Amino acid sequence: xxxxxxxxxxxxxxxxxxxxxxxxxxxxxxxxxxxxxxxxxxxxxxxxxxxxxxxxxxxxxxxxxxxxxxxxxxxxxxxxxxxxxxxxxxxxxxxxxxxxxxxxxxxxxxxxxxxxxxxxxxxxxxxxxxxxxxxxxxxxxxxxxxxxxxxxxxxxxxxxxxxxxxxxxxxxxxxxxxxxxxxxxxxxxxxxxxxxxxxxxxxxxxxxxxxxxxxxxxxxxxxxxxxxxxxxxxxxxxxxxxxxxxxxxxxxxxxxxxxxxxxxxxxxxxxxxxxxxxxxxxxxxxxxxxxxxxxxxxxxxxxxxxxxxxxxxxxxxxxxxxxxxxxxxxxxxxxxxxxxxxxxxxxxxxxxxxxxxxxxxxxxxxxxxxxxxxxxxxxxxxxxxxxxxxx
Ligand code: NDP
Ligand code: MG
Numbered sequence: 001x002x003x004x005x006x007x008x009x010x011x012x013x014x015x016x017x018x019x020x021x022x023x024x025x026x027x028x029x030x031x032x033x034x035x036x037x038x039x040x041x042x043x044x045x046x047x048x049x050x051x052x053x054x055x056x057x058x059x060x061x062x063x064x065x066x067x068x069x070x071x072x073x074x075x076x077x078x079x080x081x082x083x084x085x086x087x088x089x090x091x092x093x094x095x096x097x098x099x100x101x102x103x104x105x106x107x108x109x110x111x112x113x114x115x116x117x118x119x120x121x122x123x124x125x126x127x128x129x130x131x132x133x134x135x136x137x138x139x140x141x142x143x144x145x146x147x148x149x150x151x152x153x154x155x156x157x158x159x160x161x162x163x164x165x166x167x168x169x170x171x172x173x174x175x176x177x178x179x180x181x182x183x184x185x186x187x188x189x190x191x192x193x194x195x196x197x198x199x200x201x202x203x204x205x206x207x208x209x210x211x212x213x214x215x216x217x218x219x220x221x222x223x224x225x226x227x228x229x230x231x232x233x234x235x236x237x238x239x240x241x242x243x244x245x246x247x248x249x250x251x252x253x254x255x256x257x258x259x260x261x262x263x264x265x266x267x268x269x270x271x272x273x274x275x276x277x278x279x280x281x282x283x284x285x286x287x288x289x290x291x292x293x294x295x296x297x298x299x300x301x302x303x304x305x306x307x308x309x310x311x312x313x314x315x316x317x318x319x320x321x322x323x324x325x326x327x328x329x330x331x332x333x334x335x336x337x338x339x340x341x342x343x344x345x346x347x348x349x350x351x352x353x354x355x356x357x358x359x360x361x362x363x364x365x366x367x368x369x370x371x372x373x374x375x376x377x378x379x380x381x382x383x384x385x386x387x388x389x390x391x
Contacts, residue, residue: 005031036056052089153226171236193340208330213343
């Protein structure tokens with residue numbers, strides 16, 4: 001039996017992971033499940049899967065979790081430290097599917113104890129790519145990408161040498177506003193930004209898809225994970241979301257990964273790797289699909305992409321600054337205190353401020369310095385937003 005843990009079990013990726021492991025109950029033993037505020041879901045899954053331990057990220061919800069688990073053998077725990085402790089419990093495979101920089105420390109703990117890490121939490125690589133990869137190397141373990149584009153690239157690279165790669169093309173649906181007139185974006189509402197044309201995902205990544213901050217994070221994720229140069233990575237808008245990524249080789253060949261927009265493919269690939277097994281995903285009928293469309297992304301519509309390119313060139317802790325500021329700006333957009341286009345403007349101002357303090361960006365990358373930078377970026381984002389509100 002393989003021992004598995006799922007961090008962020010109550011979310012969109014977590015629930016899809018549970019769907020897959022529930023189909024083969026004899027193959028998996030569940031060690032830890034984690035969630036945030038959705039205590040009912042966490043307790044229900046922990047009972048059904050007979051997890052050793054269930055952890056909520058929020059200490060004030062511990063009693064609720066205990067109550068919900070009463071009469072079962074599942075242990076309850078709460079808070080960021082309990083999350084790291086749960087991730088440190090011996091397991092063979094750990095799904096990292098917490099949203100945001102909060103996923104970094106538990107993911108590192110899972111790697112340190114030697115688990116294979118299925119990585120959906122792209123923020124880990126954006127904030128601390130070198131640290132995450134180095135931790136895996138030292139522990140002699142492996143990271144399998146779960147982001148659909150990165151899983152696609154990983155699959156296109158099986159049996160290939162990275163030196164033979166000329167370019168990597170990741171696709172973007174274009175999000176909720178791809179066909180909106182540019183002027184209308186300024187007044188885009190939370191409800192409008194929270195619906196995705198193709199994928200069913202958590203709210204934060206759905207809004208990040210509309211603003212292309214998601215693709216911006218994925219550019220950085222690609223550079224970190226596959227160790228290619230920034231100018232080798234391209235983004236193309238592909239409204240159907242059927243091609244997830246393409247890898248271009250030095251002989252001119254382009255290998256595309258094609259499949260329906262269902263995260264259970266990438267999750268299942270990481271779960272079964274290095275084997276391929278049956279997965280309950282739709283088989284594409286290409287005659288039915290008819291045609292695939294592509295267009296270049298419009299920089300004016302998606303300023304996040306250029307910000308990410310600057311971050312890739314800058315390196316160091318700039319990824320943690322970028323992500324921390326983005327998370328805070330997204331919080332503010334969700335809270336209704338800033339507009340849709342303000343998010344990129346806020347992140348740009350925070351990056352400019354940091355640029356003036358090179359020593360901060362060039363500090364050695366450790367969990368501590370990344371965490372400190374993340375906090376600082378959030379504080380600076382708050383002060384930038386306060387200043388902008390007063391202008
Ligand atoms: P969701 O918002 O659906 O789920 C997030 C999970 O993290 C939930 O279990 C949530 O708990 C938990 N959580 C929220 N805040 C915290 C916190 N501060 N500390 C600990 N746990 C927390 O997100 P998704 O499943 O959509 O995304 C998860 C990750 O996967 C993200 O990094 C995203 O970018 C990435 N990803 C997602 C894809 C998708 O299809 N959804 C595709 C590719 C990548 P609760 O809900 O109980 O509050
Ligand atoms: Mg993706």
